[in-house]
Amino acid sequence: MKKRLTGIVSALAIAVGGSFAAAAPAQAATPAVMITKVYYNSPGSDTGSNTSLNAEYxxxxxxxxxxxxxxYWTLRDKSSHIYKFTTNWYLKAGASVVIHTGKGTNTSSNLYWGSGAYIWNNTGDAAYLRNAAGTGIDSCSWGSSGSYTSC
Structure with a gap:
């Protein structure tokens, strides 16, 4: 009986124009919003200044x-420093927004965490983006070399 079923399944596969092969696994969908760059080691020698903090983003x-x-979406690091979008904030189709570590005036393309200290570790860290329900949307991690990473 087993031999007969194998023959029937093979014949059916050929009849519908295919071969008897397993389907390829589905690719993961691209997240709606992606972390596309993290500049974790701000340039310059004025460490700790607001200018230096804002060069980290x-x-x-x-x-x-x-x-x-x-x-209500959040951006966080491994140490649970959390930036939260607390009001309606629309990211336009295909657009990017930069979230700077320091203080500044928010615009449609630049937001400011308001921190007086660095968030992203130069020795390696990760950024995690979660939606309003707390579901992980995207993440990006890096090691101890360089100044930025493209995710």
Whole structure:
């Protein structure tokens, strides 16, 4: 009986124009919003200044064809420093926003964490993006060499 079923399955596969092969695993979908760059080792010698803090940043990019409301989304590091979008904040289709570590005036393309200390470790760290439900959307990690990483 087993031999007969194998023959029937093979004949059926040929009849529908295919071969008897396993399907390839599905690719993971591109996240709606991706961490596209992290500049974790700000340049210059004025360490600790607001200018230096703001040269440390994370860039997020909307990969969809519609705007996405980031209200209640969070960006965090391994030490649980958390940046939270507390109000309606729409990232336009295909657009990017840079979240700087230091203080500044928010615009449509630059947001400011307001921290007086560095967030992203030069010796290696990770950035995690979660949606309003707390579901992980994207992450990016790096080691101890360089100043930035493209994710």
């Amino acid at each position: 994370v860039q997020l990019t909307n990969k969809r064809s519609t705007s996405i409301n980031l209200k």
